[in-house]
Every structure is written in structure tokens, then in C-alpha cells.
Amino acid sequence: MKELQELAEQLINGYSDHVARLTQELLDKGATPQTILNEGLVAGMTVVGERMRSGEMYLPEVLQSASAMHASLKILKPHLVRDGVESRGKILMGTVKGDMHDIGKNLVGIMLEGAGYEIVDLGLNVQAQKFVEAIQTHKPAILGLSAMLTTTMLHMKTTIDAITQAGVRANVKILVGGAPVSQKFADEVGADAYARDAVKAVDKVKELLAA
Template identity: 65%
Template sequence: MTTQDIEELKNCLQNGERKKITAIIEKLIANNTLPVTILNDALIPGMTRVGEKMKCGEMYLPEVLHSAGAMNAAMEILKPLLLQNNVQSAGRVLVGTVKGDMHDIGKNLVGIMLKGAGMEVVDLGVQAPPDKFVEAIKTHRPAIVGMSAMLTTTMLGMKTTIEAIASAGLRPSVKIIVGGAPVTQRFADEIGADAYARDAVRAAEKVKELLAAA
């Protein structure tokens, strides 16, 4: 993958060009570029650039939605390739984006990496309130719960969710990992989570460690 390919992919994300992005990715895959390289070197930095432009008012919400659509289209191609090593089942993980937060690209990527590492993933989707996590723990009995938040406001919902899990008497039965752009190791420690990871690859590594220690 050349620097020109990378720049083109970033531009496709910025302009929300689904057809073009899928065509470029298909070409790169045909030329033996690793899916994880496309993800780490072009797509994730591309979404970061979209975020920077959003922050300084150079891109508005409808445009960012188009960017997210292009990212999802790209992920549709990469997903089966990232899942190829799938071996069932190293453990069950419940994932969800917390209440009030509709960002799901990062959470979905974490889910894909976990599945790729052989884990069974139950996905609660976005805007999941604490009681939805509690009910899902009762129903699915996961070993690990992963929470995602992308807003400084909604990340506080992780604390509330951990409290709700504890009130329901379920805290000893699960290990909790948190992540998302505003989340830090320090915040994870403050709210009593068991682990934090800053990206999807590290998330899968951390979850493996948690499962091994359980």
C-alpha cells in the first residue's frame, strides 16, 4: 500500500465516497495488502482526521455521517478477512455502547477483533442503558463485559453501569473492560473497571489476559 493509496482512502472517508473506497480496498486486497494494515494505516487515521475537522468546524454532522457510512462499507469488506482465524470459543464477551451514545464504529471493530481471536460476542448495540447490560449478563452469562463511550458526557454512564451490575450482585461473575476515545486507564481505575484498552487490537489482547486470569 503506497502513501498515495493511504491518502486516497483518507479522502474517500472524508468525502463519504462508499463506492470508491470499496473499489480501492478490493484492489489492495487483490494485491495482497493485509486487512489489518489497511485498517491501522489508513482507515483509523482517516476517521481521526474526520474528527479533527469536525472539532474545528470544517465538517458538519451530515458529512460525518457520510464518512461513517464509508467506514462501515470498508469494514464490510474487511470483516470476513479479519475473522478468518476464528476458532470457537475462547470465552463469551458482552459488548455495548453506553446510554446516550450512538457511536458504534469503534465498538464494532472491537467486536470483530474479539471474534477474530476466537471469542463469542454478544452485542447490545448503541445507547444501552445500565439495566440492559444487567439483563444481558443474567441471560448470556458472559465472562467479560466491554463498554464503549465516545463522549465525555456519556463515559460517566460506564460508572453507573458498573454500579448497576454490582447492585444486581453480578459484579463478581464478570470482568469489565472499558474503552473509547475519551476513556483512559486512569478513568478505568477510578470507576472500578478491571481493564482498559486504547484500540481494538489491544482490546482483544487484554480480554485474552482477563480470560486467562479468570
């Protein structure tokens, strides 16, 4: 459908108003929310992720695309619920203690939400104990931890240790990410997986839930 391609393009351009209008028009024409999500939004955000990775798109543009995705998801959400689209799984997310960076985490959350997962976002500067309590309350399948500083990334270990000590480590798969984080670091702190960006995060979540 021509409009789906246009939706993806306007999302890449970061035009929230156009994206919101096109989303409503597609719904009015009878496109299903899943089609709009997968063939419009996720297709567009995949390109954004790739361009970000290759350095073709910069942070302000990425944030505009993220806002545009939010504008569309706001319109789609009631339809997704009404159509009884089941969540593919619950994912708890947060930036670790001492760290005030949340743009990357939010982007990962949006991409995962776009891929059909339910996100419980604890925000930034989250204490280890708060993660433990949220695991007990929300019973997520996956916990996504974000850190952007070489100092705060150490709190990933503190957090995972607290989760282990509370006896709930076996209940949740832990995915870590953020600019200073690596696969080697993920292995060292006892995480189940590492993803370097939002596009890879969606792939990793699928792998973790299939395992």
C-alpha cells in the same frame, strides 16, 4: 501495494463508493482480507482518529469515513469468515441509560471490529439489567460503556454495581469512554480501563486481553 495506500486515502476522504470498489479490486487481485483490513482500513482509520484528535477533521467527515469503513467491511466480512480468521475476542458495547449519543460508541466499535474483535452492540439508552443479561448470554471478554453527558455518566456506576451484584463482574473487563469520562472517573466507578478515543480504545483492549 499502491492500491492499499489508495484505499486508506479514499477511506480518509470518506468516499464509500471508491472504498467499496477498491476493496473488491484488491480481493480480485489476490490480496488477503487481513492485509486489506490492516494495511488499508485500519491504517486509514488510524489517520482519521489522529486528525480528529488534532482538530484537522470534523464530525461530518469522520462519519463519512466511518460509513466508508462499513462499506468495505460488508464486502470483507464473508471472506474473513471463509478464511477462518478467528475473532481476537468478543466485546459487548453500549451507551448507558438515558443517553442518546451513539456516534462515538459506533466509531469505537468499528475500529475494534477493524482490529479483529467481534462486537455485540446493545445500542444506546441501555438499562443496567440489559447489560447484565447480555454478559450472561454472550459471555464477552470486555464490556465497553459509553456516556456523553455529565448526568448519564453516573449510570456507568449503576451499571457496574448491577454487574457486581449479579455475580458476573469477575467474568468481564470493563472499559469506559465518552467525552465527559476521565481516568479518575473510571477509577471511581470501578472500571478496569478508560480510553479517550477510538484509537486508544484499541490499544486498551489489547492491553486488557494480554493482562
